[in-house]
Amino acid sequence: MIRSCGRFLGVALLATVMLLASCSREPRAPTFHAEGEPPTLAEWGVLHIDDGVLAPAAGVRVYELNTPLFSDYAEKLRTVWVPPGQSAKYTANATFEFPLGTIVSKTFYYPRSAPVGTTATDAIAARLELAAVRLIETRLLVRREAGWEALSYVWDDTQRVATLRRAGEIIPLEIVTASANGARTQRFDYVVPDINQCAGCHETEVKRKALSPIGLAARHLNRDLDYGTAMGPANQLMAWSEAGLLTGLPQAASLASQSAVSGTVSGMVSGAIPRAARWDDPAADLEARARAYLDINCAHCHNRAGPADTSGLSLDAAEGSSVALGVCKSPIAAGRGTGNRRFGIVPGYPEESILVYRMAAVDPQVMMPELGRTLAHAEGVGLISAWIAAWPGDAGCALSARRTPPAIH
Amino acid sequence: MQFFTPRSINALGLLLAAVLLGGCSPSAQEDGTQRDAAARDFERALQEQLIAAKPGEVIEIPAGRYAFERSLSLRVDGVTIRGAGMDQTVLSFKGQKSGAEGLLVNASDFTLENLAIEDTRGDGVKVNEGTRITLRGLRVEWTRGPDTRNGAYGLYPVRTRDVLIEDCLVIGASDAGIYVGQSEDIIVRRNRARRNVAGIEIENSRRADVYDNEVTENTGGILVFNMPNLPQRGEGTRLFRNRIIANNTANFGAKGTPVASVPAGSGVVINSNDQVEIFDNDFTDNATAHVIISSYFSTGYMTDQGVAENFDPYPEAIHVHGNRFIGGGDSPDGLDLKALKLAMFGLGGRFPSVLWDGYLDTAKLRGGRLPPELALCVRDAGPVLNADGPGKYRKPSLATEPHDCRLASLSAVDLQR
Numbered sequence: 001m002i003r004s005c006g007r008f009l010g011v012a013l014l015a016t017v018m019l020l021a022s023c024s025r026e027p028r029a030p031t032f033h034a035e036g037e038p039p040t041l042a043e044w045g046v047l048h049i050d051d052g053v054l055a056p057a058a059g060v061r062v063y064e065l066n067t068p069l070f071s072d073y074a075e076k077l078r079t080v081w082v083p084p085g086q087s088a089k090y091t092a093n094a095t096f097e098f099p100l101g102t103i104v105s106k107t108f109y110y111p112r113s114a115p116v117g118t119t120a121t122d123a124i125a126a127r128l129e130l131a132a133v134r135l136i137e138t139r140l141l142v143r144r145e146a147g148w149e150a151l152s153y154v155w156d157d158t159q160r161v162a163t164l165r166r167a168g169e170i171i172p173l174e175i176v177t178a179s180a181n182g183a184r185t186q187r188f189d190y191v192v193p194d195i196n197q198c199a200g201c202h203e204t205e206v207k208r209k210a211l212s213p214i215g216l217a218a219r220h221l222n223r224d225l226d227y228g229t230a231m232g233p234a235n236q237l238m239a240w241s242e243a244g245l246l247t248g249l250p251q252a253a254s255l256a257s258q259s260a261v262s263g264t265v266s267g268m269v270s271g272a273i274p275r276a277a278r279w280d281d282p283a284a285d286l287e288a289r290a291r292a293y294l295d296i297n298c299a300h301c302h303n304r305a306g307p308a309d310t311s312g313l314s315l316d317a318a319e320g321s322s323v324a325l326g327v328c329k330s331p332i333a334a335g336r337g338t339g340n341r342r343f344g345i346v347p348g349y350p351e352e353s354i355l356v357y358r359m360a361a362v363d364p365q366v367m368m369p370e371l372g373r374t375l376a377h378a379e380g381v382g383l384i385s386a387w388i389a390a391w392p393g394d395a396g397c398a399l400s401a402r403r404t405p406p407a408i409h
Numbered sequence: 410m411q412f413f414t415p416r417s418i419n420a421l422g423l424l425l426a427a428v429l430l431g432g433c434s435p436s437a438q439e440d441g442t443q444r445d446a447a448a449r450d451f452e453r454a455l456q457e458q459l460i461a462a463k464p465g466e467v468i469e470i471p472a473g474r475y476a477f478e479r480s481l482s483l484r485v486d487g488v489t490i491r492g493a494g495m496d497q498t499v500l501s502f503k504g505q506k507s508g509a510e511g512l513l514v515n516a517s518d519f520t521l522e523n524l525a526i527e528d529t530r531g532d533g534v535k536v537n538e539g540t541r542i543t544l545r546g547l548r549v550e551w552t553r554g555p556d557t558r559n560g561a562y563g564l565y566p567v568r569t570r571d572v573l574i575e576d577c578l579v580i581g582a583s584d585a586g587i588y589v590g591q592s593e594d595i596i597v598r599r600n601r602a603r604r605n606v607a608g609i610e611i612e613n614s615r616r617a618d619v620y621d622n623e624v625t626e627n628t629g630g631i632l633v634f635n636m637p638n639l640p641q642r643g644e645g646t647r648l649f650r651n652r653i654i655a656n657n658t659a660n661f662g663a664k665g666t667p668v669a670s671v672p673a674g675s676g677v678v679i680n681s682n683d684q685v686e687i688f689d690n691d692f693t694d695n696a697t698a699h700v701i702i703s704s705y706f707s708t709g710y711m712t713d714q715g716v717a718e719n720f721d722p723y724p725e726a727i728h729v730h731g732n733r734f735i736g737g738g739d740s741p742d743g744l745d746l747k748a749l750k751l752a753m754f755g756l757g758g759r760f761p762s763v764l765w766d767g768y769l770d771t772a773k774l775r776g777g778r779l780p781p782e783l784a785l786c787v788r789d790a791g792p793v794l795n796a797d798g799p800g801k802y803r804k805p806s807l808a809t810e811p812h813d814c815r816l817a818s819l820s821a822v823d824l825q826r
Contacts, residue, residue: 167456170478170506191507195460196482199515206515206538206568209484307515307537310567310591312638323638328715330708331665332612332636335531335561335584338665343715354665364480365531365560370509400711 002110002134002175030057030081032101034144041138041153041162046081046105049160054107054135055127059084061245062126063236065220067279067292070377072190073116073177074108074136077128080216082245088216090237090248092274093318095217102143104213109133115178126228130159136171137192138162141202141213148211150198168194179378188374200371205305214300219274219292219317237273249273276317279383290387291317293380297369313344326355328397334358337366348395350385359384448476459483459490470524472497480508480529486517492524495548495578502529503552510535510560511549514542522546528553529560533579536566543826544574551581555604557661559583563605567591573824575599583661584668585610585632589617591641596822597622606662607632607671611682613643618822623652629675630656630695633682634667637705637720644683644726647819648690653677655694660742670708672697672742679724681705683783686728686819696740698760698794702727702785704768707798723770725783728816729790734762749796749805761807762790766798778811787812 027045038044046060056062060081068076082088083101090096098104110116111133128135135155142149153162154169169192176183193200202211215221221240224233231239240246250273276295277288294302299316301308304324311332314324323329326344331337331354339357346352358368360381367373452475458468464487472493477500483490490512492498502511511529512521514536525548526533533549536542549563563579566572567590577600579586586605589595595617601624602608608624610632611617617633624630630653633646653676662669671678674697679685681704692699705711705722716722738760741750750760765785773779787793792807 166460167453168479189506191479194456194479194482196456196484196513199484200482200513203515209515309640310537312636323715323717328712329638330636330667330710330715332639332667333561333565333567333584333588333590334663334666336557336663337561338663340664342665342710343712363530364505364507364509367509371507374507397712397715399709400713400716 002112002116002173028057030060030103032083032103032142034101037151037164037166039164041140041164044103044105044140046079046103046140047107047138049130052130053127054130057081060105061240061243062225063216063221064223064225065215065296066223066276067220067289067296068215069296070373070380071108072173072188072373072375073175073377074110074190075116075133077105077107077109077126078215079105080245087245087247088240090218090246090250092218095212095214096246098143098213098216100143100145104141104216105138107138108136110136110173110175115176115183135159135162136173136190137165137169139193139198141211148202148213150195150202150211152192152195152198154192165192166195168192168197186375191371191374193371197371200307201300201369203307204300204303206307206309207305215296219276220296222273222275223278274317280379286383286387286390290384293383297380301369326353335365336363337361337368339366343397345388345391346395346397347391347393348389350388353388356381356385356388449478451475452477452479456481459485459488462488464488464518467491469493470498470500474499474501476501476504477511478504478506480505480510480513482513482515483519484515486519488516488518489520489522490524491520491522494523495525495546498524499527500524501527503527505530510565513537514539517541519543520545524548525550527551531560532562532565533560533582534564535562536569538568539566540570542566542569542572544572545576547577549577549579549582549586551583553581555581555583555606555658555661557583557663559661561585561666562588563602564588565590570594571824572596573598573826577601578603579608580604582606583663584666586627588612589614591639591643592617594822594824596620596824601625602627602630604658606658606660606668608656610634610668611643611646612636612667613639613641615641615643615645616822617646619646619648620650623654624656625652625654626658627656628658628660628662628673629668629671629678630654631676632668632671632678632680633685634678635681635683635705635721636667637716637722642721644685645819646682646685647821648677648685648687651690653690653692653695653699655696657694657696657740667708667710670710672701672746674698674737674740674742675701676737677701678703679727680708681720681722682724683721684726684819685724686816688729688731690732692732692734692737692762694736696737697742697746698764699732699734699737699762700729700787700790701764701766703766704798706768707766721770723768724785725770725779726816727785727787728818729763729787730815731789732762734790738762745802749802753794753805753807761792761794763787763793765793765795767795767800767805768798781814782816784814784816785812786814786816788815 026042031045086099088096140151154165155162171190226233241249276292277284279293294315295317302315350356361367462485467489509531511526517540520543522545551559561584563582563586569592572595574597582605585607586602587609590612593615597619606628608627612634676695676699678701792809
């Protein structure tokens with residue numbers, strides 16, 4: 001459930017002014033703009049509002065991830081559109097290669113009545129009844145000549161127009177979250193990123209200074225999606241391949257064979273299609289769920305070539321070094337982010353692990369990720385805590401005896 | 410180029426009109442200051458200008474106090490951001506709601522000069538990856554004074570090359586006032602660092618010249634550290650003509666950070682770093698020791714699982730000569746050091762100017778000593794106190810002769826500016 005907290009009349013008026021000024025010429029079909037920054041989302045033609053329903057245009061494909069990024073409990077409608085006759089190229093571990101003109105969208109919204117975060121991940125809406133949801137923003141990643149570019153559009157109070165916000169926006173919200181102890185109301189500032197902050201996550205290799213989608217990789221997409229009554233549930237990758245949207249997908253047989261395998265290193269068998277676990281699937285392996293959660297929430301910065309390579313902490317799905325995952329590793333430049341704890345992960349002791357402290361924090365100096373959330377994700381913190389608590393083998397981080405040199409006398 | 414481009418003035422006019430029509434009143438901040446529509450518009454206009462900047466552009470921020478709710482960021486190469494002076498142009502982040510720093514830069518050929526950044530929630534200015542970085546005439550300050558709640562770093566270039574930091578003033582950082590990490594070819598000169606945990610810190614960096622700085626009232630004045638598990642090991646730092654005075658502020662860093670292990674009263678601390686030359690500095694009244702030479706073993710963070718096998722924790726090729734020492738060593742921080750001082754020098758005595766934790770890489774010893782090119786050379790400083798860390802501090806000793814040696818002088822860093 002959601003309420004807005006006023007003070008946005010000014011912005012709404014501005015949007016109205018801009019709408020009048022720009023003389024609406026909304027395309028009905030997806031329209032790639034090779035340059036420039038269209039001031040309204042409508043000009044991209046990817047999403048339409050008809051009779052109180054927001055829905056993707058024809059040819060625009062809705063997709064879902066096994067484990068999504070946590071964004072203050074917002075729900076997300078994700079779409080991808082590839083120009084007709086073109087297709088994405090499959091790669092096993094990296095983001096798929098998309099052709100020039102591709103438009104990826106992600107619309108952030110909250111249900112107006114039910115507690116947030118309760119929508120089952122396999123009941124993804126391909127169309128949004130505006131009476132039932134509050135739209136917040138729609139972010140685009142557009143594949144242009146020079147590479148991917150990011151744009152963020154904020155929906156107005158009338159829920160009819162989404163306007164470009166290059167410098168971002170802070171939107172006071174009140175949501176009701178469900179928990180074991182019942183519903184809980186949380187007031188917070190929803191932060192729409194500025195365009196540079198988009199790069200803060202999507203520039204996954206800091207030296208290349210190039211943006212990239214994060215979720216559009218095999219391990220995140222390798223799952224079923226209910227495409228409606230005609231088609232029913234189908235594996236997304238297979239459906240994309242059959243529709244000609246994706247080329248180079250390995251044999252369908254290996255999809256099935258991988259369906260029960262985790263997305264961690266062991267799941268990344270050569271020739272097979274990787275599959276990340278669903279973080280909230282109680283039937284899945286705890287380690288696989290935790291690694292999938294860290295992968296999507298942290299690894300865009302915390303990978304060996306990412307902006308957080310300065311920390312020596314690498315949390316992507318393929319990371320095989322326990323030190324790089326933070327096990328008994330002292331922080332480099334965490335400042336107060338240590339929470340007076342000494343090591344990233346203390347096996348067996350989540351309450352002594354910096355990783356857990358920073359995930360549970362909401363202070364901008366302490367919290368991780370640094371961008372993309374204002375609230376803590378209690379369920380995510382719970383998952384990582386459970387993973388650390390259940391660490392196999394020796395618990396704790398003993399100071400080295402083996403490596404301390406002998407006295408010299 | 411002036412701060413407001415004609416284009417942004419138009420946009421701003423429209424927005425102001427809309428806000429006036431809406432009749433919004435200023436919103437109160439946590440700290441009680443008013444943040445009105447004009448402040449929001451300024452913040453938005455500045456960030457929009459940073460986003461749209463072109464290489465070669467100079468963004469001037471006129472004198473005034475500006476309040477920000479979210480961090481600023483720049484990703485365009487070749488941009489200069491310039492204020493009207495470190496006391497004239499003040500960017501205040503006291504009401505900051507989002508962002509882990511005041512200004513985040515991911516760009517080369519970047520210059521930031523003549524302004525102040527106050528009270529950021531996290532770091533003041535972070536430059537992550539970039540070449541030819543100039544930070545000049547800046548003030549970064551946490552106005553509540555030393556406090557664990559302050560942001561970690563004032564000026565924080567990391568993974569940068571060709572870095573010049575000069576004529577800045579940094580006050581109150583809960584980690585290091587000026588922190589250069591994992592970088593190369595660095596000059597830090599004519600800065601003042603006060604009441605930070607570490608005044609200036611050079612970490613995992615190569616070829617750094619730190620000179621003509623004044624570091625006072627920090628917990629530790631200047632640190633030269635190497636941390637494990639990072640792609641780059643540091644070496645080659647020269648500290649000279651600095652005034653390192655009364656760095657006796659109680660350590661207010663968060664536990665678990667590398668600086669939290671620094672005792673109050675430390676003038677210069679070398680940890681696990683190599684090829685460090687310290688000369689022609691003035692050390693005054695640093696109550697633990699003017700110079701501490703130490704290994705990673707003394708930090709308390711050495712674990713079997715958590716430190717890469719190839720990490721070298723030993724400080725080597727350290728050259729201390731021609732410095733002037735006044736006072737100090739009379740009131741060391743921490744029970745172990747207090748006990749050590751009492752046992753060796755009595756109640757009214759003092760530590761010598763240079764304290765070494767005593768860890769040596771035994772695999773490298775020849776005849777019980779390090780080879781000459783790796784030696785710990787300390788001259789013009791009296792005897793060195795070997796605290797006998799490896800022997801659990803049971804047999805501390807004073808030594809002069811083993812340290813009476815010379816190393817080749819390190820060459821100067823020349824950034825041609």
